Amino acid sequence: MSLISIENVHKHYGDYHALRDINLEVGQGEFFSLLGPSGCGKTTLLRTIAGFEDVSSGQVRIGGASMIGVPANQRPTNMVFQSYAIFPHMSVAENVGFGLRKSSLSGAEKATAVGEALEMVGLNGFGARAAHALSGGQRQRVALARALILKPKVLLLDEPLSALDKKMREQMQSELRRLQRQVGITFILVTHDQEEALIMSDRIAVMFDGKIAQLDPPPQLYTRPANRQVAEFIGVMTFLPGNRRADTLEVAGLGHVTLSPDQIIGAEGDVRVGLRPESMTILFDDMAAEPSNRVAQGTVEDLAYYGDMTMYEVRLAGAPRPVTVSMRNLPGRPVLARGDAARVVWDPAALMAFGPVD
Amino acid sequence: MIDQIETGARVNQEAKRGWVLVSVPLFYTILLMAAPLTAIFVFSFWSQDFLTLDTTMTLKNYREAFSEPLYAELLSRSIGIAGAVTLVTVVLAFPVAYFVSFHVAPERKSLWLFLITIPFWTSYLLRIFLWKVILGFNGVLNTSLQGIGFIEEPLTFILYNANAVVITLAHAFAPFAILPIFVALEKIDRSLLEAARDLGENAVMTFVRVTLPLAMPGVVAATLIVFIPTVGDYVTPRLVGGPNGLMIANMIQTQFLRLNNAPMGAALAVIAMTTVTVMALLLLAATRKWMRGGGR
The missing domain is CATH 2.40.50.140 (Nucleic acid-binding proteins)
Structure with a gap:
């Protein structure tokens, strides 16, 4: 059974048809990528899964439950934003523990959980730092820890590596991959970088103009592109x-x-x-x-x-x-x-x- | 070696150009700000002996200011009224700024800000007189309320007392409070609000935990911008305040112009300025935590 299923989803912004009949299923523990040029609808699709956009028609299910009308704060998803969205008025630990306010953990247990999350992303001992004193790579790690600490069913990543330099990006690619295997959470990554998608993903949906052009594992995508547009985009x-x-x-x-x-x-x-x-x-x-x-x-x-x-x-x-x-x-x-x-x-x-x- | 000399010469050149640029504003700042302030400060240590000014330094005025209960009462009333004005203004300005920042389409925001400043096209005095017309015994408000049968007798607590001063000043300073709060709200990265929702908070808690702390620099600025000039306002209390709405600035004016006791007025002015400065610094110290992160 698939964890996420998206059925016949359309999204209109006025006259603009942003998503056209999207159908896809993502399995438990899968590293799934949405790949396409800017404006192809991949971020819109991610945001409909997160609950920041509602669909014009169609169905979005997570773990079998319909997500239509369910606000973002009640969905079993967490997101790593492109800008990382680190709260500038809080310390690193306060950022990471932001979502724990309503949890039943005691104060000490929360502190332990924050420490573990920071350790997982390699930021041991950074808890007391001010958020605005972090480098780009560190912000990214804080954003990851902040999302993963809530143990979501799905982690959504919106172009998380695009703001990093090449060396850092390559390092984070393998680290994200390792982290995903370690926590076993389903990751959905949005990227315009075909190389990044090929390196990291179990399966990739290539999107053009609001439609999925091809949905396959990386080797099939590269060797058996569905059409010329996909072939041109990949490699x-x-x-x-x-x-x-x-x-x-x-x-x-x-x-x-x-x-x-x-x-x-x-x-x-x-x-x-x-x-x-x-x-x-x-x-x-x-x-x-x-x-x-x-x-x-x-x-x-x-x-x-x-x-x-x-x-x-x-x-x-x-x-x-x-x-x-x-x-x-x-x-x-x-x-x-x-x-x-x-x-x-x-x-x-x-x-x-x-x-x-x- | 030559490089060093050349660099030194260039720095010198730039320094000269800098002095030329600031000299004009510096001149009128000294003429219109520093000189009068110094004069007031010096005056406050002199004393008035009927018609002659005694220029021997003395603390007599300060002693009198601190021992005479009327002055303390006027100062504390001024701070009370200014505090109420600030509270009312900032509390009412926040929703307006929030609405314009979050719910007005980007291309219409400047139109909204423009409309908010419209009251400023009218003279300050005219606006005060308009409030007298609205709040008076036979004013617009009372006759309307009587007309619809809401009240039997005209309301008397709305004019010629501290309430009237608060209402008039709150209206006058509204744009001064709206603009800095608006700017602070505009600077908030909207993805931070989405992140808070994503991490499980509803709209209200997102506001409390993210929007409000990040808007604090604007709120603090609005508070200072409204509070500091209102403490020293004297036109509004004179015109709509009645006997119990008078403030410290009215007394300073009286000392200078009616009682011919400039040294006493100067001492009161120095005390009022010092009090306001200390309060402003305390506010800044208390809100430093928010100013740091949000100001980025």
Whole structure:
């Protein structure tokens, strides 16, 4: 049985249709992400679960009970806000213990609970600090402790890492993951960062224009995107124009390919052919192509050097735009320069043909 | 070395420019604030010997001020009336500020604030006279209430006493209280209120635990802005206060202008100023806890 179920939910703001027929179920203990560009409705959906927005139609259930008309303070959910919403007039301990006012615990038990919550997020001994003297990462931890101390059925996280710098963000990603396994509470994360969603989630709902475009675990999302929009949003994908009749595909710069059924997405005719950077390889002198792969000639148009790897933009002969190829920089392997000729090996089984957008 | 000299020269330049900028306001502050205050202070240690001013330093005026019960009564009445005005004004201003901040659409807020300041377009004196018309024995209020049969005899406790002073001053100072409270409420991050709801508090407890403490800087500012000038007000008590609504400033005026005893008036003024300053400082000290966090 699922912990949260959202059925046929619509949300209108005047003429604006913010959520369009949302259906999803989230299981107990799951790390679930709502992913999409800004304005896609992911935060609105999170706020309807939290109780800050009511739905225009449809049903929201948590633990089987309908949440329609139930105010935020009576829902078994707690939220970590994007701004963290740390009360500036209170100490760290007062912030963390804010929700315990009505609990039956004694004063000493509350103090113990606050101490444990702070320890859980790695803020031992910070209780007496003033809230406004904290760094961004520390505020985030206080917000987490303040929500988790109430042992909610669901923890809602609204872009919690977007205000942190890259190092801090990566650290918090693994810490959130660890924390979620430790407490066993269902987490629902809203993010616009596809990498973050892939790293952290058990399942991801990708949203565009108020609709769920695809709901899958990260590997399926990456390897089997439901449409071109999802494929473009998740990871890097180069698109070349092509034409498909049944299982035969003609791609500019690559030639004829026979497709297997799961490489075909959408209708036939003029299609967009999607290629992931890691599904192609530049052939250096010491390398031989796999027999099943094919080789195309091209020229390096541009490159980006990342240290551990290099992203090449290679223009294949006959293709209207370059394809992106990622190469690991193994010891002894040269880094090509702009204008160098490159032989690109590609796997016909790894490309995807997206029909005209419906 | 050259760098240092150049930096030094630039600092010097900036300092000079700073002095030029502040010199004009500094000049009129000295002329209109510091000089009169010093004069009052010095005067309070002199004494009036019928028509001549005795400039030997003495504490005679202060001795008299502290021994004559009338002065103490006037001062305590002034503080009482100012306190009542402040209480009434701030308590009534808070809901107005709250409404404008939380329930008026953002694009209409400046219109609302503009409307709130409309009473200020009329002269202070005119407004006091209007209150006399409203509160008088045969005034608007009494005739209306009699007209609808709510009262038999005209109400007499609303004019020419302390109540009338409180009503008139509370009206006059309302915008001064509304604006700082409004600003403090505007500064509250709305997600803090959502967080309080999310953590299980209802609307009332959210107000008590989050909104009100964070609005305290505005409330304290409003309190000071209303209290300090009302203690020293003398036009309103003179016009609507009657004999029992007179305040310390009326006595100071009387000492200066009627009794020709400027040193006594000056001593009373110094005592009144000191009292108000001490009270303001006590209030600030008592509310420091809220001022720190909320002011951020």
